[in-house]
Amino acid sequence: MKNIAIVGLGYVGLPLSIRFCQSDVKVIGLDVNKTQVDKLNSGKSYIKHISSDDIAPIVDQGLFEASTDFSRIEEVEAIIICVPTPLNKYREPDLSYVLATGRSIAPYLNKGTPNKLVVLESTTYPGTTEDELRPILEEGSGLTAGKDFHLAFSPEREDPGRTDHSVKTIPKVMGGYTQVCLDKCVALYSKALDAVHPVPSCRIAEATKLTENIFRSVNIALVNELKVVYDKMGIDVWEVINAAATKPFGYMPFYPGPGLGGHCIPIDPFYLTWKAREVDQHTRFIELAGEINTAMPDYVVSKVSDALNAEKKSINGSRILLLGIAYKPNVDDARESPSYVLLEKLETRGAEVSFNDPHVPEIQPSREHPDLAGRKSVEITDDYDCILLATHHDEYKSFNFSKFKCPLIDTRNCITNTPSKYYKA
Template identity: 90%
Template sequence: MTKIAIVGLGYVGLPLSIRFCQSDVKVLGLDVNETQVNKLNSGQSYIKHISSDDIAPLVDQGLFEASTDFSRIEEVEAIIICVPTPLNKYREPDLSFVLATGRSIAPHLGKGTPNKLVVLESTTYPGTTEDELRPILEEGSGLIAGKDFHLAFSPEREDPGRTDHSVKTIPKVMGGYTKACLDKCVELYSKALDAVHPVPSCRVAEATKLTENIFRSVNIALVNELKIVYDKMGIDVWEVINAAATKPFGYMPFYPGPGLGGHCIPIDPFYLTWKAREVDQHTRFIELAGEINTAMPDYVISKVSDALNAEKKSINGSRILMLGLAYKPNVDDDRESPSYVLIEKLEAKGAKVEYNDPHVPEIKPTREHIHLAGRKSVDITEGSYDCILISTHHNEYKEYNFSKFQIPIIDTRNCLNIRNKKYIKA
């Protein structure tokens, strides 16, 4: 039976682990978080939309085991890297997690099963697999990529909470360092996925993932800009989008919001803009989209200010209840959530902000917003607030009866079905 290691057991690595195990491939999950490793070995999930019922049987059958011991790489035939690739404070690519993983696995590449396959799934700029990861693996192992071990890139396409597509059904793009590397990668993923799509190189595969997310970023920026323009004209942008979406060709709907969230869309475009400078190219279109999307929290706060002014109040001294901390509906994924930016900007103006999110009961420590850690979700009906700000369109809010509230409700997602008389779209 094939045995592989998956490094990084988060929103990408854990679903991928489950899928391989369900295809009778043994998985050794590696992670530096000992608490999460212990939970998984007891059959418990720590990600809300992933059920413990999907993990426990795999542990019991011996198909899945989690560990913090990277020396166990020698037990496996392939290593798949699913670690974060964030931006640093200068909005530049931070490959520290990828490179640290490379250093951890390199000493064990030549042990156990020969000609191991290493696949990077973390989103990054073209050239990372060959120019950044490969030298670390070669230097740390004394082996040569394409000769002594196989190397490939296959971008993750995970969308947390989505039910109409899954890891199994989403076609898997992959490129290899050599033709033999690609063949090995195709062979592995074909064991667990319905369709694979080989491309000529790691660089093409890396660029594919960036292109997918840049496409979304640019189109979201477009509707965000249209929202502001149409609002000034007294036109509801959501009605416009819904009408335009009736056209069966040449158009697909994108929807505005309070800013970008998640690990991909707010980050990935900047990986390309940074890399493009090396070849003396300037990605003006992409950077403009980034500026528009980054400015959306300020637009939302201006709508909050207007709503409070109409009540003869100011942001300074007001109590505000924010609904939704996750970056997308019905999941507990709060990575890069614009809700954090909104909280910080409102509190910088003197507001007291509390939040409600049925999927995020407590704010966990994050690199960017460590001072917010420990805050807990409050009940919607408790406390006296000056306004409500809806940042995430969870199902729990869509049918909630907000008609009884006598305060302004600012909705950045156009998600409420039962509204009050002071309802405002933002």
């Protein structure tokens, strides 16, 4: 396959587009955001950790073109869907982006190149590809999956900001609706990636992605719980984890934080929790992990309260500087960031909260926190009642806080040049 379309040009779709183009596969990138499409066509990136130097050459060479016109599906041999799969306010799966994409591409599956391949990469519950997406594609195209077009699921494994692994080097799991569908999927990704791992079905591939992120969620919940318990005992959990990590077998270090963030770990486990109810199963372990992780911002707020109380102040009326809006260090990705929750909880209790983030100069609109959109990053100064560090950006690790007089609460154990009033949370 030499011509493909990738739907959704965000943190997953854009790096994947670049990788295919670098393997001499022509990519039409489809997205509904015209501003982003125009920027990409001018050779510019709108995601901080993705360099324009990787985009400009593939645009100049004619290997990549972004578009809002879904009729261009006619021109390609394969379509890869990389759109969001969030939770709604009831923590139920929201497949609206996936299903809307299916409706948009279905009318063009029977035009141009025959036997097109459709691959879903968006994380979802087992059965989505076959039971939800397939009927929409068949109805909209008049074709039959496995016969007139091919269908597969291959979950994304993108980790924004990571440098030790890449789209090219991370093994790709994939399952097909039929064996021929799987063979087509393997052939496609083998053009651009170092290793693929075929599995017997779409459902197994879907379950694989959920298992990976449930593993992380449960283990993060464990160390978050240990943090609270050890704190009551006067034990530094960070010292415990570092010591345990010296064991060369049977242990893998996970680290506590102020809550979960990102597009995967806070969301994906609940896709399985919701689906499990259909088969009369209750995922108590997963739900308990979710409860622990969701409660961490309250624990952090209590630590802020303790630090202010030591200054004979309360949260109500205090000026607080929040360090970090991104959910992970050194990227501009703020999806599901616990910093939003911390900010809102502190303001609900009467604090005046400002934020600094060298990677997020302005808070962008989001479904969960629309009222925060438009707020801008401020400078780091000592002119606050306290400072709360939520994201361990490199800029904060090297910043000299040693002469600051206000208390600093560090939720990531990352500050080197600490002030005299330094607290871990």
